[in-house]
Amino acid sequence: MPTIDLDQLTRHRAQTFHLPPAPRISTPEAALDWVNQRGFVYFWPITGVDLPSLWTAVAGERAVADAHDDPGHVTWGWKDSALDKRQWYYAKILRRKATMISLEIAPYFYALSDNYGSPEEDHIIAYQAGRLTVEAKQIYEAILDKGPLHTLDLRREARLTSKGSDSVFNRALEVLQAGFKILPVGVAEAGAWRYAFIYDLTARHYPDLPDKARAIGESDARQKLLELFFASVGAAQLRDVTRLFGWGNELTVRALKRLVNGDQVTGGAIWPEKAGEWYTLLSLIGQGP
Template sequence: MHHLTDQQLEAYRAVTFRLRQELRLHSKEDALAFVQERGFVYFWPIKGILLPNLWSAVAGNRPVADAHDDPGHVTWGWKDQMLGTRQWYYAKILRGKATMIAPAGVPYFYALSENYGEPEQDYVQLYEDGLLSREAKLIYEALLREGALDTVALRRKIQMTS
């Protein structure tokens, strides 16, 4: 049996997580390809979780900058430009953290959820069991009717204001 050393594992991560300078992402097209290649990525690095994330693939393996003019924050624009395009699914999925999932991977995440049967019907059972709020039910029904919506459009459709 072959064992990876810590150095080999770090080298692998540096390549696949795009941490090396020459492999960094420079455009939203690069970001889209990265999400599709990895299947899913976090938006930000998560303390204690060694999984790929968009921030580090753009800015390198460093903390998220507080300064809004940091070049790494280009990720916000890419995320916002891609909302509603069905190029990736963006939500707080894993551990309640912002996650981007390639469309091909969405069924796998659904299969790993507590849902069963048909996605179009599972939410009704959750609502009837008191496990889904009225607001969540309205959101789900709007998404079933309209397809992918960004947050602003979704709030408008269900008449929910902040």
């Protein structure tokens, strides 16, 4: 069985994750270039998930600091100042965690969502099919009717202001974001912390996104995202891919088989000292003694 060359993998991830000896990202312009190059990244590193993050590329391979004055938190300002500039797609997407997606790649994600190009009806179809809760439907319809709303106003308009509705409201926001129905588009000085996201409909903020996605088949979308994923991480197991993208085991296996039939990734590889079989870039396979 082919064996992953761990030295090559380490060098590969140093480049794609912006780890030493690669220079750290130090400007918002460089951050945008990097997101466009990678296709999609996390904003913060997520425990148990191998994927580049802006925090790590800026601050190094360390835990996100609690101190608000940590130099790494310059990323927070970059992210917030970019929300209304349409320079990348930012929302809680992969595993419902903060994800930054290149605008070139966003249509591939959107093509895999349950949106069909009608913002006035898509949420109703999803609700009737049991994919949206009544709370998520109320949030969506509040933004649909009233326009962009910050979190406090959104809770009032959606009739979810009781303390007992905190978790229900936050979970509904995550579901709507992961489904490419809403996204944060700005920050308002509201609430006790004078900080609240402003949310709008995805199809209203990026009106050309549905049309761009319509021309992309689901199989092609999955293959494109997998190509970018392996270009970033180098190697992963089936369970890693399934958990990250949430496609289900059958669809993920099918997508990986199609990828392996290409000329960049192979399956059945061994990671020394780790159990199981791995999918990996062919360029990372050791040449043997």
